[in-house]
Amino acid sequence: MKKHNKPYVEWLLTLPSLGWLTLFFIIPTIIVFAIAFKPAGVNGGIGEGWTLESIRNLAQPSYPEIIFRTIWISVVATAVCLFLSTPVAYWLALQPPQRRQWLMLLIILPFWTNFLIRIFAWKTLLHSEGWLKYALVSLGLVSPDAILLYNSGAILVVLIYTYLPFAILPIYAAAEKFDFSLIDAAHDLGASRIHAFFSIFVPGIRTGLFTALMVVLIPALGSYAIPDIVGGASSEMIGNKIAQRTFVDRNLPHASALSACLALAVLIPMMISLIGRDRRFTKKTGGKKA
């Protein structure tokens, strides 16, 4: 990469995006964190002074279950998305360019329909009178009295459905740059196609996998609409709780405390992995110079 001699040029170029992020991301996040330490107002507003009320409230006995459920649903959805996307990306990258464009169009086609409408469509599909249920029953895969809707399973299926394209895109972007002669080389050296896939392809696209992980896991942890529509009372996620605190209880500090918790749960592991990556990177280049 070309390095600018004048440092202010670099600053000038970074300024717009930095300003945007500060205004619409960093400042709102700080406000959310701050509200968590405020008392709740009587009319749903924010009271005067500072208190640890909302933080103490996080110890509520109903929360651990919700947090645990949020985490396992998100992690499983992410894992399934990555697991399904990687072979798709591999296959896509090997298609002739013309066909690849059509396939990419098919993958982003769902985005043309509103997100909420697609979730409601799933509600019809999974409904006890819906044709998906009917098809599964007639195939003998589920019992006629099974309930497919309003549980964690339904949330999981719709989460995977929603975030699969988001997982495919970054993995495909990495796979497209992957040097497939490495697969030939592994095959040439006696490795089966499966072995070559796992020992050469998967490590080769790990940056894409990491991006996909972030892109799926973070929104999945914060999902609200999906569990609200296809989930039930026994399958609440943190997002629903935050919404409930905001709109039903009109207790913004409680909602903020929960949001802050979620934000930290995402930010801390991300920071650690980024710092780790940075350190490995500088170590490598440092070693080269020496």
Next chain:
Amino acid sequence: MEHFIELRDICKSYGQQAAVCNATLELKKGEVFSLLGPSGCGKTTLLRILGGFQYPDSGRVIVNGQDITDLPANKRPINTVFQNYALFPNMTVWDNIAFGLRVARMTRKEINVEVDRMLELIDMQDHARKKPGEISGGQKQRVAIARALVNKPQLLLLDEPLAALDLKLRQRMLIELDNIHDEVGITFLYVTHDQGEAMSLSDRIAVMNNGSIEQIGSPVEIYEAPGSSFVAAFIGDTNFINGQVKEKIDHDYIRIELEEFNSVLAWNDKQLNPGERVDLSIRPEKFRLFRNKPEATPYMNAVEGTVEDIIYLGAQTKYWIRVGEKLVSVQQQHGRFLLDETPITWGENVWVCWHANDGYMLQRFDEEDASMLPLPPEEDLEDDEEAQ
């Protein structure tokens, strides 16, 4: 003798485009065999078919008497050195070399011994722990060779292995490849578009063009006795002289009536009869240049012409001599101290002489192949003058 590796009537096409057509090759055990041809001639397709990365539409691949046409790459006793090396970037040099042995489930002890032996062969013991991104192009090349050879293949395929290296390194690697071949004695199939590499390394060469094999022979045979105008023009420089047999002089020699200039004598190794068409290829270095008409000697040809262009190259000089309509390319070695002589210069009248044996009759002639031959640098000179 049963041939060690055989490709029988291989055909392969991509859609409507035939990449390889009726290719038949036989490799002897332990030889270095080159597939030489311009890009797009089908040589890489043949290599990929041998390696098992592509399957032929028809034809068989036989190694050591065993038909392996339908075996996938990982089941073949063949390893490949890829054009861009294809070293695994996430593994060290050591792990790259050990890859094949690990896949073959050899014991840790055996792997250690074999990998260390290979590292010694390529002289890379000090770089075993480095990643491919941290070593030079020539070193990558050597690792790629070691990674293939460690599996003790029956045949090593090399796909333009030196194409990515600079000239000096290429020459050094060529010698190194030769040394490695002497050491391991495995059959090498070397794919290249560079005639110099093929000539210096190979025991035998197959010259390919447009998906078919034009000629198979030793480097000397290919150079001195090209089967077709394509082979003659692709390898080295040459002059094409086309004419008709006028008369038989004796049992071995004929007189040819040329389209472009005088009648000349040629050795009649194709046993042509008067009236038949002749296509001769005469290499530029076979000619001798004289200021005065040399004394006639038996079976010597002498034609008169004017020097049109000269390129002085140090050890030798290239001349283009206008003989009638024809521009003849002549190369002369300087055996004597050139400054003591009066060198032949532009516009001079000279005699171009050659022995009737020094031309070679082509089996096949295609007018288009003449376009591959280098032309005098006339236009460049004009540009230079304009610039000044």
